[in-house]
Amino acid sequence: MRGGEAIIESLKNMGVKTIFGxxxxxxxxxxxxxxxxxxxxxxxxxxxxAAHAADGYARASGRVGVCLATxxxxxxxxxxxxxxxxxxxxPIVAITGQVPTHLIGNDAFQEADIIGITMPITKHSYQxxxxxxxxxxxxxxxxxASTGRPGPVLIDVPKEVQEGELTEFRDDLIQTxxxxxxxKGNIKQIKKAFDLIKESKRPMILAGAGVIIAxxxxxxxxxxxxxxxxxxxxxxxxxxxxxxxxxxxxMLGMHxxxxxxxxxxxxxxxxxxxxxxxxxxxxxxxxFAPDTKIxxxxxxxxxxxxxxxxxLPIVGDARNILESLNKVLDGYAPSNDVNDWxxxxxxxxxxxxxxxSYDDVPLKPQTVIKExxxxxxxxxxxxxxxxxxxxxxxxFFDTQKPRKFISSGGLGTMGFxxxxxxxxxxxxxxxxxxxxxxxxxxxxxxxxxATVREYDLPVIAVVLENRTLGMVYQWQSLLYNNRHSQTxxxxxxxxxxxxxxxxxxxxxxxxxxxxxEALSSAIKDNEPIxxxxxxxxxxxxxxxxxxxxxxxxxxxxxLEKDVI
Amino acid sequence: xxxxxxxISTLVEDKxxxxxxxxxxxxxxxxxxxxxxxxxxxxxxxxxxxxxxxxDKKGLEQVTKQxxxxxxxxxxxxxxxxxxxxxxxxxxxxxxxxxxRAEIMQYSNIFRAHILxxxxxxxxxxxTGDKKKIxxxxxxxxxxxxxxxxxTGLTAMSxxx
Numbered sequence: 001m002r003g004g005e006a007i008i009e010s011l012k013n014m015g016v017k018t019i020f021g022x023x024x025x026x027x028x029x030x031x032x033x034x035x036x037x038x039x040x041x042x043x044x045x046x047x048x049x050a051a052h053a054a055d056g057y058a059r060a061s062g063r064v065g066v067c068l069a070t071x072x073x074x075x076x077x078x079x080x081x082x083x084x085x086x087x088x089x090x091p092i093v094a095i096t097g098q099v100p101t102h103l104i105g106n107d108a109f110q111e112a113d114i115i116g117i118t119m120p121i122t123k124h125s126y127q128x129x130x131x132x133x134x135x136x137x138x139x140x141x142x143x144x145a146s147t148g149r150p151g152p153v154l155i156d157v158p159k160e161v162q163e164g165e166l167t168e169f170r171d172d173l174i175q176t177x178x179x180x181x182x183x184k185g186n187i188k189q190i191k192k193a194f195d196l197i198k199e200s201k202r203p204m205i206l207a208g209a210g211v212i213i214a215x216x217x218x219x220x221x222x223x224x225x226x227x228x229x230x231x232x233x234x235x236x237x238x239x240x241x242x243x244x245x246x247x248x249x250x251m252l253g254m255h256x257x258x259x260x261x262x263x264x265x266x267x268x269x270x271x272x273x274x275x276x277x278x279x280x281x282x283x284x285x286x287x288f289a290p291d292t293k294i295x296x297x298x299x300x301x302x303x304x305x306x307x308x309x310x311x312l313p314i315v316g317d318a319r320n321i322l323e324s325l326n327k328v329l330d331g332y333a334p335s336n337d338v339n340d341w342x343x344x345x346x347x348x349x350x351x352x353x354x355x356x357s358y359d360d361v362p363l364k365p366q367t368v369i370k371e372x373x374x375x376x377x378x379x380x381x382x383x384x385x386x387x388x389x390x391x392x393x394x395x396f397f398d399t400q401k402p403r404k405f406i407s408s409g410g411l412g413t414m415g416f417x418x419x420x421x422x423x424x425x426x427x428x429x430x431x432x433x434x435x436x437x438x439x440x441x442x443x444x445x446x447x448x449x450a451t452v453r454e455y456d457l458p459v460i461a462v463v464l465e466n467r468t469l470g471m472v473y474q475w476q477s478l479l480y481n482n483r484h485s486q487t488x489x490x491x492x493x494x495x496x497x498x499x500x501x502x503x504x505x506x507x508x509x510x511x512x513x514x515x516x517e518a519l520s521s522a523i524k525d526n527e528p529i530x531x532x533x534x535x536x537x538x539x540x541x542x543x544x545x546x547x548x549x550x551x552x553x554x555x556x557x558x559l560e561k562d563v564i
Numbered sequence: 565x566x567x568x569x570x571x572i573s574t575l576v577e578d579k580x581x582x583x584x585x586x587x588x589x590x591x592x593x594x595x596x597x598x599x600x601x602x603x604x605x606x607x608x609x610x611x612x613x614x615x616x617x618x619x620d621k622k623g624l625e626q627v628t629k630q631x632x633x634x635x636x637x638x639x640x641x642x643x644x645x646x647x648x649x650x651x652x653x654x655x656x657x658x659x660x661x662x663x664x665r666a667e668i669m670q671y672s673n674i675f676r677a678h679i680l681x682x683x684x685x686x687x688x689x690x691x692t693g694d695k696k697k698i699x700x701x702x703x704x705x706x707x708x709x710x711x712x713x714x715x716t717g718l719t720a721m722s723x724x725x
């Protein structure tokens with residue numbers, strides 16, 4: 001068995017059926033061996049899309065996503081995708097080709113020190129110098145990528161190692177004495193959490209992506225119901241708790257739901273689970289829940305106290321800890337104070353529901369998102385790009401299940417949504433997959449229309465067309481005196497013709513009702529399609545300006561109850 | 565001593581790129597390494613890094629946690645209070661005249677330094693000690709004219725069993 005074959009064999013042993021990649025000079029041996037192998041390969045049209053697709057695959061399925069690129073430019077094109085996965089704790093394994101070992105360090109053609117380049121954005125990396133090491137390194141990569149706080153792992157394989165014969169196939173895990181993620185929560189801390197819950201009169205829960213990653217959504221629901229606490233989420237926490245539930249308040253943060261932003265500071269206890277308190281979630285730190293006791297549950301000890309000082313840290317796996325906490329809480333009934341508080345919040349939630357009903361033309365993005373929601377079942381997966389499209393989707397779409405809302409949170413990578421949808425579709429072929437994009441971000445990855453066509457992947461790409469780089473445009477309108485510097489995109493391209501040139505059907509949508517209708521029939525047709533929705537370019541989201549506290553939103557927050 | 569000054573002893577895997585990872589993490593998180601020394605430890609395949617760093621309490625906590633997160637880092641200990649700290653320093657000093665030579669050799673004796681090399685115009689001196697001692701010696705011989713200084717940075721070990 002040769003090195004390249006060992007890669008394929010090891011990936012198969014890890015349960016991998018599909019990889020996303022793009023060949024090049026230093027991966028020709030691997031691709032030659034792939035030719036006869038029982039392994040699906042999706043040929044993307046840019047390496048960055050391979051990394052995003054692997055990421056989307058991982059987030060939709062909870063399994064490790066795999067991407068592959070050649071050395072040098074192929075590898076550097078993965079960097080944005082690896083960085084995106086790192087910031088959002090997504091388990092991917094990136095395999096790169098490298099120039100032959102004897103040429104490393106000589107500035108050989110298409111040589112790049114990709115291990116050095118990606119060091120700050122990978123959880124770990126390997127470079128096998130001997131084909132015998134490949135099976136162990138692949139197995140260890142999967143282990144490290146998927147355990148503890150997940151993240152990307154890179155394996156850089158020199159060309160001659162892909163070609164070399166193995167003396168034997170041994171895949172023992174490589175010993176990593178420095179890597180022992182804490183899974184089980186400290187029971188003393190969990191009992192202290194119970195004490196804080198008992199003392200609390202106005203509890204709230206803030207759930208992050210960690211709840212989804214740990215598959216702790218059922219435990220979270222049980223906790224929320226037991227202690228009768230309203231639940232907010234971060235952007236990436238969407239889906240950790242059913243947002244159509246009475247207790248769900250929606251997203252907190254810079255573009256969060258008004259009820260969450262307005263009332264968090266009134267809580268006396270915040271149970272934060274699997275969340276890293278990003279600046280986009282908290283606003284200015286000294287006015288974030290200043291009088292609130294905070295319990296912080298996270299698997300990464302470095303997140304405890306990094307941004308927000310907490311009263312009670314519990315390090316470990318969210319599911320494990322919530323199971324224990326629920327056990328400790330057995331028989332607990334919330335006090336009248338708690339019930340009054342939560343009833344009050346529920347009333348406020350209804351009063352402060354954001355307005356989504358409009359019949360304006362050009363279309364209001366709120367209405368477009370509402371129609372998308374109406375056309376989809378809870379099983380459908382929504383991916384978003386980055387910018388206004390993302391915040392509209394996050395704000396106005398109620399996500400009901402985990403792994404159904406996929407978005408680039410930490411790195412905020414434009415061009416993420418569409419290729420991530422490709423990965424999600426490969427992971428979950430039975431579920432409808434819709435990617436919501438802006439016209440700016442979509443143009444960064446529109447070449448992937450060829451991928452969905454060639455592989456008949458029925459991904460639905462919604463392109464919200466406002467001919468601006470909307471989020472920056474909005475900041476310029478609100479904070480920079482309407483000086484719209486370099487945020488007007490002009491009239492090119494025609495997205496319908498663009499899609500058609502790739503052989504992908506497309507519909508131009510301008511009127512209310514059309515989005516829902518087009519989406520419903522697209523789901524039925526089960527074909528790749530682009531929905532080009534023309535929206536109002538002046539529509540902005542209320543936001544926290546830089547340096548503002550969580551309850552200091554600017555911009556008019558229009559309410560559904562005011563619709564006559 | 566400066567309360568924000570910390571000496572961290574770290575056991576790491578002896579692999580290429582580990583020093584880069586550790587140094588890169590400090591840089592990326594905005595912490596300044598005062599000095600870092602690396603060498604083999606008592607365990608084969610593992611190295612010991614002694615890192616001196618300026619950080620407040622919160623910063624130190626972050627540094628420690630972030631170091632712990634690196635897969636290649638095995639163990640971390642803050643040994644600021646318990647450690648014997650030593651640095652090796654080589655100094656080449658000018659000798660303007662014979663009197664100066666005698667004086668420098670006398671100072672070297674007092675500081676328990678060794679003369680490693682002698683020429684007509686220079687003396688090379690080897691000195692071991694903590695930072696303060698080395699700084700004191702350097703300022704003492706400065707007036708003769710220092711041609712070159714090479715310092716290893718701090719290495720350290722906890723006292724006791």
